Amino acid sequence: MNLRNSSFLLLLSITLISSCAKTGRPDGGPKDELAPLFVTSNPPYETINFSSKEITLYFNEFIKLKDLNKQLVVSPPLKNPLIISPQGTASKTLKIRILDTLAPNTTYIFNFGNAIEDNNENNILEGFKYVFSTGTYIDSLRFSGTVANALSNKKPKKTNIVLYKIDSTFTDSIIYKKKPNYVTTAIDTAGFNFTNLKKGKYLLLALKQNYNNYIFDSSLDEIGFYPDTIVLPKDSSITKPIKLFKELQPYRFRRAAEVSKGKISFGYEGNAKDLKVALLSKVSDSFRSVSRFEIDKDTLNYWHTPIDVDSLNFIVFNDLFLDTVTVNFRKNKIDSLKLSPSTLGILHLRDTFFIKSNNPIVKIDTSKVRFTDTDTLQVKYAHYTSKKENKIGFIFDKKEKEKYNLRALPGSFTDIFSVKNDTLNFNFRTLDREDYGRITLNIVNTNDKNLIIDLLTGPDSDQIIDRRYVNTSETLVFDLLEPKTYFVRAIIDTNANKKWDTGNYLLKILPENIIYYPEVLKVRANYFLEGNTFTIEN
Secondary structure, eight states: OOHHHHHHHHHHHHHHHHHHOOSSSOOOOOOOOOOOOOEEEOOTBSSSSSOOOOEEEEEEEEEEEESSHHHHHEEEEOSSOEEEESSSSEEEEEEEEOOOOOTTTTTEEEEEEEEETTTOOOOTTTTTEEEESSSOOOEEEEEEEEESSSSSSSSOOOOEEEEOOOTTTOOOGGGTTTTTSSSEEEEESEEEEEEEESSSEEEEEEEEESSSSOSOOOOOOOEOSSSEEEETOOBBBOOSSSSEOOOOOEEEEEEEEEEEEEEEEEEEOOOOOOOOOOOOOOTTOOOEEEEEEEEEEEEEEEOOOSSSSSEEEEEEEEEEEEEEEEEOOOOOOOOOEEEEEEOSSOTTTOOOOEEEESSOOOEOOOEEEEEOTTTTOOOOOEEOOOOOSSSSEEOOOOOOOOEEEEOTTTSEEEEEOOOBOOOOOEEEEOOOGGGGEEEHHHHHHHOOOEEEEEESSSSSTTOEEEEESSSEEEEEEEEEOSSSEEEEEEEEEETTTSSSSBBBOOOOOOOOOOEESOOOEEETTEEEEEEEEEOOOO
């Protein structure tokens, strides 16, 4: 055999060996789009008089587990978690070990959700359940419904829906102490479904928890409850969603601490309605103080003029409680004054220009503040100091397509520590009226309810652009709106206190109802959205 033939045979042998070594789908073959199949189990599916401690599940192909801790729901809940293997490797079998002593005459559901998928193409075996009974039959009743957020229009995620059996041992406080009789989960959908339920009367709850122990902790969890008793088999579903809400916690004083020289933070938990701080210690007549709640934090900040003492004594109080506290002083540095504008670009025609500060401003020398337009002409203005935040508002007649300059010389602003500003120079401008749009909304208030109408830039409660209060049917005009997408909601202000009130489980108070306008309103420049009607019949 010559060298050329030997080389050809060697190359052919290598090619054949390489081809035989390849596994998997041949190039150009059909993609596997079939989910794995459950074949059998030991003990069998829907076994009665179940007494085993171990279960083996068999599948038609290699499977793996994904997000098992998130997906797996055991109903009724067990004290100890199931031990499931293998995890992290592919297998055609799953072994389940039960550590608990199972309740007698009870149907159990091990719902794997979408945790099981095939090893190659990640095809999901959706909603797989393993069911058995420690009694002589399998319970077969079903119940379904939906869950929603009480305040936000966002679809809730990972919500536990639970049922407590109402019998001679039931009390409303059971949800704080014991796990429910049944549990299911709404993970990525608002809908929920119970299967294999027993005949009886039940309390229906929704719980949004960071830790899925199925026991309600009002300080951490959100809750929703169905106000009526669920009777099975009479009831098979509910038509209105269960609304999730966070209960308002009772007031509890945490601590008071010096943050920096001349600034004390009073921390608290819960409802701090009308919280006030009063000084008990004797001070000189020149002593001054300012207290303000910190936005979105359970903190009351208290600034005071520096004083040469080691500590101060305070009363923290409102109409319902009173705490006394001593604050020791160790800090020796005052926060330097920082001032910043609310905008350095565009001041929208519906907005107010603010100068924000880290320390309370107690004195303004307007003779040192120069406010001019494009032609360097003086702009007449009025100013005010916010009572809620450390900021100063400037009110003036805003002109379209105008440029403005606010220049503050040193000493224009003095804070509570007698610190004055350096030179400030802020430039901003306005747009043309045609750069904005308008929404006209006809409110049909069928039952003349007290309504809070909110214009939002998103489905969350903290994106309020405008708020109106109405108690009859009327037409609302929202003008000078930036080109954006807007949402509208109506809060049924039952107690007419001009704010949304949450619920309380033990008092059986549902949160005030919120109705969202079904259409998203898209505003363009120089465009008027008219003829929209929002009917509130609640």
